[in-house]
Amino acid sequence: MRRYLRVLVLCLGCGFCSLLYALNQLAVSLEEEETGGGGKLKAAAASWLTVSGHVDGKGARSVGPKDHPGWSNRYNKDVSLSYWNPYWMLPSDVCGMNCFWEATFRYRLMKTQSSETMHLAVVACGERLEETVTMIKSAVIFSIQPLQFHIFAEDQLQHSFKNILNGWKFLQTFNYTIYPITFPTENAAEWKKLFKPCASQRLFLPLILKEVDSLLYVDTDILFLRPVDDIWSLLKKFNSTQIAAMAPEHEEPRIGWYNRFARHPYYGKTGINSGVMLMNMTRMRRKYFKNDMTTAHLQWGEILMPLLKKYKLNITWGDQDLLNIMFFHNPESLFVFPCHWNYRPDHCIYGSNCQEAEEEGIFILHGNRGVYHDDKQPVFRAIYEALRNCSFEDDKVHSLLHPLELELQKTVHTYCGRIHKIFMKQLTKSIRDSYNRPTKER
Numbered sequence: 001m002r003r004y005l006r007v008l009v010l011c012l013g014c015g016f017c018s019l020l021y022a023l024n025q026l027a028v029s030l031e032e033e034e035t036g037g038g039g040k041l042k043a044a045a046a047s048w049l050t051v052s053g054h055v056d057g058k059g060a061r062s063v064g065p066k067d068h069p070g071w072s073n074r075y076n077k078d079v080s081l082s083y084w085n086p087y088w089m090l091p092s093d094v095c096g097m098n099c100f101w102e103a104t105f106r107y108r109l110m111k112t113q114s115s116e117t118m119h120l121a122v123v124a125c126g127e128r129l130e131e132t133v134t135m136i137k138s139a140v141i142f143s144i145q146p147l148q149f150h151i152f153a154e155d156q157l158q159h160s161f162k163n164i165l166n167g168w169k170f171l172q173t174f175n176y177t178i179y180p181i182t183f184p185t186e187n188a189a190e191w192k193k194l195f196k197p198c199a200s201q202r203l204f205l206p207l208i209l210k211e212v213d214s215l216l217y218v219d220t221d222i223l224f225l226r227p228v229d230d231i232w233s234l235l236k237k238f239n240s241t242q243i244a245a246m247a248p249e250h251e252e253p254r255i256g257w258y259n260r261f262a263r264h265p266y267y268g269k270t271g272i273n274s275g276v277m278l279m280n281m282t283r284m285r286r287k288y289f290k291n292d293m294t295t296a297h298l299q300w301g302e303i304l305m306p307l308l309k310k311y312k313l314n315i316t317w318g319d320q321d322l323l324n325i326m327f328f329h330n331p332e333s334l335f336v337f338p339c340h341w342n343y344r345p346d347h348c349i350y351g352s353n354c355q356e357a358e359e360e361g362i363f364i365l366h367g368n369r370g371v372y373h374d375d376k377q378p379v380f381r382a383i384y385e386a387l388r389n390c391s392f393e394d395d396k397v398h399s400l401l402h403p404l405e406l407e408l409q410k411t412v413h414t415y416c417g418r419i420h421k422i423f424m425k426q427l428t429k430s431i432r433d434s435y436n437r438p439t440k441e442r
Contacts, residue, residue, distance in 0.1 A: 125198035245335035247342035265328035361425025
């Protein structure tokens, strides 16, 4: 009997050693693919790209279109993963059979990379060049970790973007890639004219940027008053079912749009605003969404067109309305962050109604309704013009803060201007923090 027990123990030991050896070989093979000077992932990505400017350093890359069935243009990019939530903690509808192996891959990446690149996407069409460049400048000025911008722009804007951003290469804190506007060939014209030109491009980012794990999408009329690092850190607060984060459309139901006028389902009491949208796109691509069109759960790429066909006569705000419908049926998938991460004129135009901004100041300013370019809300315009006109080499305290404080004192005749201190609070803190950081982090 003892002899059999010894044989059994020996077999179990051998089996355990074999498993450890297999795991070690897997890790080695993955490392060779990534660092072997032309692994499969990088080779595949390179075959789709036309690269200009710096490749290994901080510079510009413009992506050329490649034919792909079902798309007018499709792209693959270099692997860039974030690893704040191990795959083995995800539910089965988000992560499939390869959870353990992918988690091992992420853990290895975490050990070999010293800092995480933050990915930010924006879509620019028409007369949005200046707004977009000002938004990018506000992100670059204050952020700490490296930034990778994914800029989707009409053909006539791409050259201007390159000229401006290449002039900032001395900063060595960001990289960018420019993409043409692209939609699925089927119904491409319908998608492009939905709400505003090109606005619905954001819906297809998880399908285009296939190798990007997490992404912050922002509208062109966004200004960062805090480092992008702050909102990026909210990814760590997602639970195992959440795939995206947005702010409510309104704080005050009495002036809410969705709860008074919407002719379609919407999230929560007052809907959500998609001008600032933080996404775990790996989870978005894998999730199967509940819906009111079929009993079957549909993936991201399968649900968009049926949603548009069903609701196109009932939606007003285009892609934002479609997102509201999706998260109405899948509320467990949304992380809702406070209004000071997406502060709009609606939060002060009829009196202050964003409590978080009153207590902590504004983190991200959203100048929708064109308020950066008219005199209806001068406090928004003053901040926009101050950031637009500032230089990276300027002393921000004397060239930006002091003149801006004087300018905001002229806006107290408006409701938003009466609380102008909440507009300055985080901006002032961000500038002072940037001077207190070590030089290599600036």
